[in-house]
Amino acid sequence: MDENLLQDVVAAALKAGADAAEAVGAERQALSVNVRGGDLEEVEREEARDLGLRVFVGQRQATVSGSDISPAARAKLIERAVAMAKLAPEDPYARLAEPDELAKGPFPDLDLYDPAEPTAETLEARARGAEAAARAVEGVTNSDGGGASWSTSQWTMVTSRGFVGRHRASGFGLSSSAIAGDGDGMETGHDWRSTRWQADLPDPDAIGAEAGRRAVSRLGGRKIASTTAPVIIENRAAMSLIGPLIGAVSGPSIARGTSFLKDKLGQAVFAKGVNIGDDPHRRRGLGSSPFDDEGVANSATRIIEGGVLTTWLLNTASAKQLNLKTTGHASRGLAGPPGVSTSNLTVQPGEKDLAGLMADAGSGVLVTSMFGPSLNGNTGDWSVGCSGFWFEAGEIAYPVTEITIAGNLIDIYARLVPGSDLELRGAANSPSLLIDGLAIAGK
Numbered sequence: 001m002d003e004n005l006l007q008d009v010v011a012a013a014l015k016a017g018a019d020a021a022e023a024v025g026a027e028r029q030a031l032s033v034n035v036r037g038g039d040l041e042e043v044e045r046e047e048a049r050d051l052g053l054r055v056f057v058g059q060r061q062a063t064v065s066g067s068d069i070s071p072a073a074r075a076k077l078i079e080r081a082v083a084m085a086k087l088a089p090e091d092p093y094a095r096l097a098e099p100d101e102l103a104k105g106p107f108p109d110l111d112l113y114d115p116a117e118p119t120a121e122t123l124e125a126r127a128r129g130a131e132a133a134a135r136a137v138e139g140v141t142n143s144d145g146g147g148a149s150w151s152t153s154q155w156t157m158v159t160s161r162g163f164v165g166r167h168r169a170s171g172f173g174l175s176s177s178a179i180a181g182d183g184d185g186m187e188t189g190h191d192w193r194s195t196r197w198q199a200d201l202p203d204p205d206a207i208g209a210e211a212g213r214r215a216v217s218r219l220g221g222r223k224i225a226s227t228t229a230p231v232i233i234e235n236r237a238a239m240s241l242i243g244p245l246i247g248a249v250s251g252p253s254i255a256r257g258t259s260f261l262k263d264k265l266g267q268a269v270f271a272k273g274v275n276i277g278d279d280p281h282r283r284r285g286l287g288s289s290p291f292d293d294e295g296v297a298n299s300a301t302r303i304i305e306g307g308v309l310t311t312w313l314l315n316t317a318s319a320k321q322l323n324l325k326t327t328g329h330a331s332r333g334l335a336g337p338p339g340v341s342t343s344n345l346t347v348q349p350g351e352k353d354l355a356g357l358m359a360d361a362g363s364g365v366l367v368t369s370m371f372g373p374s375l376n377g378n379t380g381d382w383s384v385g386c387s388g389f390w391f392e393a394g395e396i397a398y399p400v401t402e403i404t405i406a407g408n409l410i411d412i413y414a415r416l417v418p419g420s421d422l423e424l425r426g427a428a429n430s431p432s433l434l435i436d437g438l439a440i441a442g443k
Contacts, residue, residue, distance in 0.1 A: 001027055001154070002025075003156060003158065003164060003166065006023040006051075007023075008074075009051070009078065010159065012075070013053060013055050014160060018057060018081075018160075019056050020095075021054065021056070021159070021160045022053070022159040023053050023157070024051070024052040024053075024157045024158075025049070025154075026049070026050045026154070026334060027049045027153065027154045028048045029151065030045070030046040030149065030151035031149065031150050032148070032149035033123040033127050033148055034145055034146070035128050035131055035146050036143060036145040037145075040124060049067065049069065050066065050067045051077065054081075055078075056085065056096070057086050059090040059091055060086065060087075060088040060090055061088060062081050062082075062084035062085035062088050064084065065077075065333075065334035065335040091317075093317040094317050095316055096159055096294070097294045098161065099162055102159075102161065102295050102296060103291035104297070107165065107167070107291065108281055110284070110288045110289075111196070112196050112288055113168050113170050114172070114198055115170075118198065123149065124148070126146075126204045127146040127204075129203075130146040130148070130205075130207045130208040131143050131208060132208065133205040133208025133212070134208035134211040135208075137178065137209060137213060137215075137216060138216070139215075139216035140178045140179065140180050141179055141180060141182055142178075143176075144177035144190075145176075145177055146204075146208065147175045149172070149173040150171070150198075152168065152169070152171075154166065154167070154168040154169075155168070161295075169288075172197070173193070173195075174193050174201055174202070174204060174207050176192075176207050176212075177190040177211055178190070178211045178212040178215040185220070187216075188215055188218075189210075189215030189216070189217070190211050191211040191214065192207070193207060194286060195286075196285075196286065217389075218368075218401075221401035221402075222390075222401070223401065223442055223443040224400050224403060224440070224442040224443065225442050226439075226443070227442070228438065229363065229365060230362070230365075230434065231364055231435050231440070232354070232357050232358060232365070233432060233435075234354070234366060234367060234388070234432050235419070235422065235430060235432045237368060238433045239426075239428045239429070239430050242276070242345070242430055244375050245261075245276070245409075246342055246345065247259075247377065248261040248262075248377070248380075249261055249313055250312070250329075250340040251314040251318025251319060251321070251322060252318050252340060254318070254322060255318050255321040255322055259377060260377060260409065260410060261410075264309050265309055265311075266308065266309065267308065268307045268414075269308070269410070269414070270413050270414065272306050272307045273306075273307070273350060273418075274304055274306075274307050274413075275347075276302075276303045276304035276345070277301060277302045277303060277304075277346055278301045278329075278342045278344060279300040279344045280292070280299070280328070281299065281300065282344045285424075286427040287342065287344040287427030288343060288344060289343060291328075292330040292331070294315060294326070294330040296315075296316070297328055298328030298343070299328065301313075301329075312327070313341075314326045314329060314340065315329060316338075317337070317338070329341065344427055344428075345427065346422070346424075346428075346429050346430070347418055347422070348418065348422075349418055349420045349422040349431045350418035350420055351420060352420055353420050353421050354366075354419055355394070356419070356420075357419045357434045358391050358394045358396075360434065361391075361436070362393065362394065363390070363392045365386070365390055365391075366389045366390075366391055368387065368389065369388065370384045370385065371384070372384065372385045379408065380408050380409035381406075381407075382407060383404055384406075385403070385404050386403050386404065387403070388400060400442075403440055404441040405438050405439065405440055406441065407435075412438070415435055415436055416434070417433070417434040417436075418430070418433055418434075
């Protein structure tokens with residue numbers, strides 16, 4: 001979106017009675033193709049251009065957004081935003097980032113944009129290739145489809161504090177889902193990959209073959225008796241265990257006093273060998289950006305260092321409430337005030353691969369999928385439904401299904417051992433994680 005248009009919106013908001021204003025423009029183009037059973041199922045094209053505005057009147061704020069950016073529509077948007085702010089309750093912590101907090105250009109080139117634009121025919125060929133490879137796996141009886149996608153996006157921000165910033169990114173995706181078995185014994189398996197650059201996508205055959213292998217491997221799943229045993233969470237599912245950590249160290253949770261880690265800053269939360277960091281400037285990273293969503297300068301952050309919790313994750317509002325400085329972790333859409341999130345979150349790998357973790361554990365459960373998590377944010381009590389495999393003497397014995405694992409995250413984190421099998425598949429990544437003993441509820 002044109003930077004001058006956003007400058008005009010900010011100036012008009014100030015003229016209409018706002019004390020401060022922030023305008024953001026988002027543009028997106030996307031194309032996706034899905035096939036199923038060898039037939040073309042869906043082709044979807046999206047083009048969108050949206051405007052968001054946040055205004056302050058004293059300590060009151062309001063946000064509005066719209067997709068009509070004509071002069072008349074913009075005028076109504078500005079008028080509505082200022083009127084809403086005047087009626088909003090006061091928030092002593094809400095503010096725009098100050099000039100000394102803002103990112104300064106030139107911004108780093110993070111290599112997020114690939115100008116290649118595949119045709120619908122190219123995407124269809126990829127989707128067909130991935131599905132065909134899945135259906136070719138012995139034991140696969142049906143397909144839940146294959147898909148391929150492309151997108152580009154651009155985010156532009158202008159504030160009355162003098163910040164002007166823009167970044168754009170591309171995205172390429174490929175997925176496949178396979179069905180093995182029949183009747184009551186059917187199982188599904190999928191594989192997918194998302195990248196910033198087209199050349200970084202794996203071959204469709206590899207995606208499909210892995211989806212098929214996963215489906216077949218789950219056939220014959222058993223229900224096991226309730227027990228306590230070592231649990232390994234496979235790398236693809238491991239962030240489900242780490243995700244609650246981010247909520248627990250976010251500034252809003254700490255300010256509200258609703259975090260099970262609220263008294264743990266500067267203390268050992270994990271074992272000494274565990275390191276967890278966030279890097280918004282990773283080249284081609286799926287969560288990368290040159291500045292946060294308040295225009296604040298961002299940089300790599302070590303959240304857990306040698307097992308010790310080193311920082312909270314803060315936007316400007318939570319930083320002010322805690323009498324600290326923002327850490328550049330503001331995250332927002334077009335509507336609503338900024339929240340807090342990570343960019344490229346990574347649990348650093350340990351020394352042993354998955355086979356090594358299983359050998360160390362001896363026998364237990366390898367979790368490959370998780371669903372229906374439950375968390376008490378105040379205490380850290382956590383449980384989740386799972387399926388995966390029982391292993392004996394360090395070797396896979398048979399698939400298991402319909403189990404629940406549970407424990408307290410403070411205790412779990414203290415005993416967690418990362419493996420070495422880190423794969424950068426998304427904006428949050430972890431190697432497989434071993435916990436030496438967890439309550440397992442089965443039949």
